[in-house]
Amino acid sequence: MSGELHNGHLYAIAAMAVVTLLLRIGGYWIIGRVPLTARLRRGLEALPVAIFAASVLPLAIKGGPAGWIAGPVVAATMYLSGKEILALAAGIAAASFVRGMGF
């Protein structure tokens, strides 16, 4: 187990790829094998919003002042304009500005 590997880079990349592929198809596969009750459907319907919230909130908070300011800037820009590209640009501009100020 501790011997040095020839082509270790390639093994590592392949291992990451296999694991990630299993995750990509696994959730879809499992849900097809359990009965889809009204309750499960409600849970699945809420899943996208739940995943977004669970990713965005902690990462924005841990991003420091740039995250605290740029996150709401993106949300507000998106709410008002409805254009992703504009919201993204506003976020990067706000974060660069805050970080450029030394925060």
Next chain:
Amino acid sequence: MSATNTIPFTLAGVRHGALLCVPFVPGYFLFGAAIGALAAQKGLTFGEALLMNAIVCAAASQMVALEMWRADWTWMHVLAVAGVAAMVNLRFVLSGASLRPWLSPVRAGFVYPALGVLTDGAWAASIRYNAEGGRDFGVLAGSSVFLWLTWISAGVPGYWLGALVTNPHAFGLDLLIVFTFTATLVPILKRTRQFMPLAVSGLVAVAVSYLAPGYWFIAAGAIAGALAAAFWTPKGAP
């Protein structure tokens, strides 16, 4: 062409899916440059860096893995890097699960290859399209393949020009996933008004992010939010 008799699979859908993902392209190239710089720094060849983009195709996990990349590998190190990839990419289990109610009738031979190159951007664009009433499987296929090709392409200038983005932090590129997810979340919330699962998921995720290491908070928060929605019976529902 029709994937089934209930869910359409059209070329127009494929094109629509790709178009929905065009706004993500600049971000992918920026992120590609950040990861390319790291890959070059850590001694990956150009070919290895491209291969990683092509077959792993999950930016956040690639970034974390490259942080712990090494010159000499043992099986233990390979296992460790696979474990980290699994943890960072655990959210794909949930994204896949969330697509099932829409894509259930589609033939496995169509769905699984598309899921194999699913990215956050493609999932976000597709699930929003579906939330707005769209049902064409072509949108998922088109957005997935389009962003997969984008990510591979982003690796080319990324590896060579990555040196120019030596400090992705200064441009808030570490927050890119926050920005793209927020931009996608807003219109879905506007339409579905799922504020209860949003709040439950967000609060649990923030708490877990302070209590547990790594990326467990995404799975913990998302599952809590989905459970809350499942067990909180809305008025009028049986």
